[in-house]
Amino acid sequence: MDIFVQQLINGLVLGSVYALVALGYTMVYGILELINFAHGEITMFGAMVALAVISALTGAGVDLPGVVIALLGLLTAIPVCMALGYTIERVAYRPLRHAPRLAPLITAIGVSIVLQNVAMLIWGRQYIPFPPILPQGHHNLLGARITDIQIAILVTSVVLMIALTLLVQRTRLGRAMRATAQSPQLAGLMGVNSNTVISLTFIIGSGLAAVAGVMVSAYYGLAHYYMGFLLGLKAFSAAVLGGIGNLAGAMLGGLLLGVIESLGAGYIGDITGGFLGSNYQDVFAFFVLIAVLIVRPSGLLGERVGERA
Amino acid sequence: MNPTLRNTLLTALVSAALISGCSKKDESADNIIKIGSASPLTGPQAHLGKDNENGAQLAVDEINAAGLTLNGKKMHIDLIAEDDQADPKAATTVAQKLVDDGVVGVIGHLNSGATIPASKIYFDAGIPQISPSATAISYTAQGYNTAYRVMTNDRQQGQVLGQYAVNQLGAKRIAVIDDRTAYGQGLADEFEKAVKAAGGEVVAREYTTDKSTDFMAILTSIKSHDPQVVFFGGMDPQAAPLAKQLNELGIKAQLLGGDGMQTPAFIDLANSAAEGTIASNPGLPLDSMPGGKAFREKFNARFGEIQNYAPYAYDAVYVMVDAMKRANSSDPAKYLAELPKTDHQGVTGHIRFDNKGDLTDGAVSLYQVKSGKWQVLQTVQNTK
Structure with missing residues (x-):
């Protein structure tokens, strides 16, 4: 039982990070029907910028509590990533807004490669350690262990997800975003500046990515210019699983993917009597993804395709 | 851009290319020897890959500076570094590229997973390969007479x-x-x-x-x-x-x-x-290696901290060049026959090969x- 609870905690922590990143994919897709492959790299930039600030502060011997230093890193990373997300949209996607769908997809892949290489030039090929400044305590929960960092990740993710849902459902900007998603032209006729809305979508998504990046690097204790790739891929899968374009779907998909991966890796050996081992954990996760998509091609909470005029 | 300007620029470019081509030709009074280095230079293991390349580069620069002669001509080694991304598929592409570039030997690859598929390409081309760090048993168990390593196996x-x-x-x-x-x-x-x-x-x-x-x-x-x-x-x-x-x-x-x-x-x-x-x-700890301390100083001065396998990459270059010296030729077909007779006191230890290309008495x-x-x-x- 305690092992099961532990696997569930592992999965939820992992899944809440996937969910935060998946939100960025799904928001952009919802409005532009564009898969922003550079999103994983924005996550990586968030981690890198925060680490640079944290290392500079600890290196300079600043006498602040570790949590404050980490927060300063995070608060630097968020605006940097927001600016990065805005710039990417402005430079790489907006000029291609009316080009065939494949063109911005290719530039997205291009931007992702450029960002990886820029990060490699700035921060090098080394893995960058996250200084041990955060509290390392842990608590018992139904016989399983949950660390302070895991609690922080879970709480932060849930708060951000609620905040984003409120933003989209309850504010003027949210209404403008939903209107633009349904029909940019019609939203424009109603006085919505779709360019501003799209820019803000990228900015918000990038901010979330920055938070996710910093949390991942704090959790695993390292950052690397390549870390955004796999994280982006998993988060994208989570968005598809939940129904790409749907915010609640991205959150559900993220959490679900995390839990499936964790339980899959933990139990697949026992279920199959040792025939399949934990080397099949990704296979297992993608098998679930495919199975869901066969039954519900637009994802768990996805809406019918073809709504757009 | 107007056509005249474009033509002028083109002419300038072409002549620049010709001139640089000429100056390259002049150097061939020296004996230019191309040696490949293959390791992951991007991706999660880029730090280790660059370390191997740096180790090999250090040896190459020393050999070039020492002015060794081969068949009466001064040796000049060009190290061609390629990125195999620690990926078996990319490794075969890189291997083919090195072969096509006309290298006479390869230092690499870093990972066993990349080294093994690449080794077939080097074997088919008759090009000797010395891996500084591939430890999988199957690498030298394939029966390729071109496959060597300067590290203890798994x-x-x-x-x-x-x-x-x-x-x-x-x-x-x-x-x-x-x-x-x-x-x-x-x-x-x-x-x-x-x-x-x-x-x-x-x-x-x-x-x-x-x-x-x-x-x-x-x-x-x-x-x-x-x-x-x-x-x-x-x-x-x-x-x-x-x-x-x-x-x-x-x-x-x-x-x-x-x-x-x-x-x-x-x-x-x-x-x-x-x-x-x-x-x-x-192998031995770096500080217990015969030339370990000196190597560390040389390496630190140029590239910073040693990650792991740099001394092995360094030794691999010397083992290869030694065989060339004994054969008095950089022709792969000729110096390949000398490799099994290697008896080299390197930084990492005393290097001798068994009939498979593994170290005879490796330490762990x-x-x-x-x-x-x-x-x-x-x-x-x-x-x-």
Whole structure:
């Protein structure tokens, strides 16, 4: 039982990070029907910028509590990533807004490669350690262990997800975003500046990515210019699983993917009597993804395709 | 751009190209020898890959500066470094590219998984290959007369580790994790065999990838088997978060591993969680190597800290050039015949090859992290 609870905690922590990143994919897709492959790299930039600030502060011997230093890193990373997300949209996607769908997809892949290489030039090929400044305590929960960092990740993710849902459902900007998603032209006729809305979508998504990046690097204790790739891929899968374009779907998909991966890796050996081992954990996760998509091609909470005029 | 201007520019470019082409030709009064270096220069293992390239470059620059002659002409080695991304598929592309570029020998690759598929291409082209760091047994077991390595193989290392775990650590219950690469899996398999031979029991066998950072799920599963030793076959970017997560889950087992995690980066990344970890590395500790201290100074002055295999890449270049000197030729067909007769006192030790291309009497050393540094525990000589 305690092992099961532990696997569930592992999965939820992992899944809440996937969910935060998946939100960025799904928001952009919802409005532009564009898969922003550079999103994983924005996550990586968030981690890198925060680490640079944290290392500079600890290196300079600043006498602040570790949590404050980490927060300063995070608060630097968020605006940097927001600016990065805005710039990417402005430079790489907006000029291609009316080009065939494949063109911005290719530039997205291009931007992702450029960002990886820029990060490699700035921060090098080394893995960058996250200084041990955060509290390392842990608590018992139904016989399983949950660390302070895991609690922080879970709480932060849930708060951000609620905040984003409120933003989209309850504010003027949210209404403008939903209107633009349904029909940019019609939203424009109603006085919505779709360019501003799209820019803000990228900015918000990038901010979330920055938070996710910093949390991942704090959790695993390292950052690397390549870390955004796999994280982006998993988060994208989570968005598809939940129904790409749907915010609640991205959150559900993220959490679900995390839990499936964790339980899959933990139990697949026992279920199959040792025939399949934990080397099949990704296979297992993608098998679930495919199975869901066969039954519900637009994802768990996805809406019918073809709504757009 | 107007057509006249474009023509002028084109002419300028073409003549510039011609001039530079000419100056290159003039150098061929020297004997230009192209040697390839293949290792991951991008991706998660880029830090190790660049380290290998730097080690080889150091040797190449020394040889060029020393002004050795071959067949009456001054030797000038060009090191052509290629990025195999630690990926078996990319490795074959890179290997073909090096062959097409006309290299006469290759230092590489870094990973066993990349080295093995590439070795067929070098064998078909008759080009000698010396890997500084591929330790998988199957690399030299393919019967290619072009395949050599200057590092102890996984059988030698796995045996030392397995016997150490059971006999010296007194562990009976052992969990094994590998990263599913030719190296990680090969080492873990040899370790498992040695553990069983010594009377230990492998209570869990789990798998991850060489790109993962999350091991909570497999470690939780391992925890339920209550092992005394957790063995990891893989590289430092995985080993460090693995060490941290062992702590987070409150698993008290001793972490044990191979050369892939016996690096300074492992300690930097794992911080306090690295403390107590034991890992092996083929060969002698750098400071006990015959030329270790001098090498460290030279390397630090030019490239900074040594990651892991740079001294082996450095020795590999010298072994290759030595064979060329004995054959008095850089023709692969001629100096290949000299490679089996290698008897070279290198930085890493005394290098001689058996009939497969493996080191004849490789040493394996064990290290433990104590107060934030790798400290030598013991060295096992003449492993078979």
